[in-house]
Amino acid sequence: MLKNKIEFVLKFEIGREAFTKLVSERVEREVGILQIELENTQNQLQRQKRKFARLQARRQGKTLLDCEYNKPLGCLGAYQCDNCRLNYPAANQVQTELKGGAC
Numbered sequence: 001m002l003k004n005k006i007e008f009v010l011k012f013e014i015g016r017e018a019f020t021k022l023v024s025e026r027v028e029r030e031v032g033i034l035q036i037e038l039e040n041t042q043n044q045l046q047r048q049k050r051k052f053a054r055l056q057a058r059r060q061g062k063t064l065l066d067c068e069y070n071k072p073l074g075c076l077g078a079y080q081c082d083n084c085r086l087n088y089p090a091a092n093q094v095q096t097e098l099k100g101g102a103c
Helices: 002-059 082-087 089-098
Strands: none
Touching: 082 089
């Protein structure tokens, strides 16, 4: 009787570990896919914000400096050339606030 209980516990434990492993692998894959989708959406949003900022600057009669790296929308992301930093100061401030750099 004790032998049967020990065998049952061992089989149950192995099954539980296998189930946990399968579920966690699936969840990790789904999280990875969602992170990629979120990154793509954030990149699209950043491009749209940049287009809007360029349009607003032109409507106000401002002349935008050329991107040092010849990018049509200027430098996107954390690093920006000096010209893009001057062209889009409000966008830079928003990025800093989103990262927790400003109060």
